[in-house]
Amino acid sequence: MVERCTSPIVLLCLFSFSALTLAFSPCPLTGLPLVRNISEIPQDNYGRAGLSHMTVAGSLLHGMKEVEVWLQTFSPGTHTPIHRHSCEEVFIVLKGSGTLYLASDSHGRYPGKPQEHFIFPNSTFHIPVNDAHQLWNTNEHEDLQVCIRGLVRASHCSESEIPLLLG
Amino acid sequence: MVERCTSPIVLLCLFSFSALTLAFSPCPLTGLPLVRNISEIPQDNYGRAGLSHMTVAGSLLHGMKEVEVWLQTFSPGTHTPIHRHSCEEVFIVLKGSGTLYLASDSHGRYPGKPQEHFIFPNSTFHIPVNDAHQLWNTNEHEDLQVCIRGLVRASHCSESEIPLLLG
Numbered sequence: 309m310v311e312r313c314t315s316p317i318v319l320l321c322l323f324s325f326s327a328l329t330l331a332f333s334p335c336p337l338t339g340l341p342l343v344r345n346i347s348e349i350p351q352d353n354y355g356r357a358g359l360s361h362m363t364v365a366g367s368l369l370h371g372m373k374e375v376e377v378w379l380q381t382f383s384p385g386t387h388t389p390i391h392r393h394s395c396e397e398v399f400i401v402l403k404g405s406g407t408l409y410l411a412s413d414s415h416g417r418y419p420g421k422p423q424e425h426f427i428f429p430n431s432t433f434h435i436p437v438n439d440a441h442q443l444w445n446t447n448e449h450e451d452l453q454v455c456i457r458g459l460v461r462a463s464h465c466s467e468s469e470i471p472l473l474l475g
Numbered sequence: 476m477v478e479r480c481t482s483p484i485v486l487l488c489l490f491s492f493s494a495l496t497l498a499f500s501p502c503p504l505t506g507l508p509l510v511r512n513i514s515e516i517p518q519d520n521y522g523r524a525g526l527s528h529m530t531v532a533g534s535l536l537h538g539m540k541e542v543e544v545w546l547q548t549f550s551p552g553t554h555t556p557i558h559r560h561s562c563e564e565v566f567i568v569l570k571g572s573g574t575l576y577l578a579s580d581s582h583g584r585y586p587g588k589p590q591e592h593f594i595f596p597n598s599t600f601h602i603p604v605n606d607a608h609q610l611w612n613t614n615e616h617e618d619l620q621v622c623i624r625g626l627v628r629a630s631h632c633s634e635s636e637i638p639l640l641l642g
Contacts, residue, residue, distance in 0.1 A: 457624045
């Protein structure tokens with residue numbers, strides 16, 4: 309998948325860096341290491357059964373000002389609520405499979421009939437701003453693990469749950 | 476890693492979704508499928524030897540308005556230029572190892588002596604706004620593959636290469 313060629317090396321830059329020693333400096337904002345092992349990031353389910361949530365990069369913990377990255381795992385049969393938010397999200401499916409329900413272009417109180425999309429390992433999709441959506445682990449044999457990234461939850465990025473979709 | 480509990484199912488929502496059939500609708504903006512196989516995304520090296528770049532979610536191809544996600548692979552010995560940009564980036568190391576050079580809090584013309592950080596599989600780090608940085612695959616035996624996400628390259632997110640770091 310990767311083209312292998314000889315890289316042109318900028319010698320001045322190489323020299324500038326060659327005398328450095330390894331630094332394990334903490335993040336100046338939070339005291340956490342700058343480079344963090346994802347396996348050691350705490351998990352929470354926020355009261356939602358079957359969910360495991362990790363904040364890989366977040367505003368509170370890591371001082372992010374623009375983007376956040378989450379890692380979420382859904383046990384078989386579990387799902388998000390139907391919801392929408394005023395910021396984009398990009399998903400990458402790391403493991404497992406499931407179903408995305410997405411009601412595009414329907415930003416009213418009742419977003420209408422959603423379309424059903426099969427999601428699979430190594431697939432990606434994004435949720436447009438304010439499109440109502442729901443993610444289900446519809447594979448009864450395996451966890452569904454997704455990596456999600458979007459904007460820091462600022463005031464312009466509000467979220468709401470939708471009690472019922474009416475077709 | 477995942478807590479397994481019985482999920483409370485909202486029956487009305489389940490009913491609402493149960494009659495749907497699978498949809499393979501294309502993205503209304505670009506004609507590409509909403510759910511895409513990352514393995515099939517075209518790669519480019521943009522003239523930089525040893526680099527493979529994939530736009531997993533981007534403004535031009537996928538109509539992203541806020542966030543972009545890239546997948547980049549560096550062959551052994553290759554690297555980015557020393558550069559900085561006016562938007563945050565979050566990295567996840569998917570494969571391989573290498574070195575991040577980061578000159579924090581030095582936003583002048585010459586950003587000063589960078590710190591050197593070892594990066595490893597399943598690690599994450601972020602680049603604060605305007606911090607000069609460079610990523611090297613310093614592992615001569617393996618490709619370095621990273622997933623990068625940041626803002627869509629809007630006018631407020633400019634990028635510049637820095638010819639030389641002066642300590």
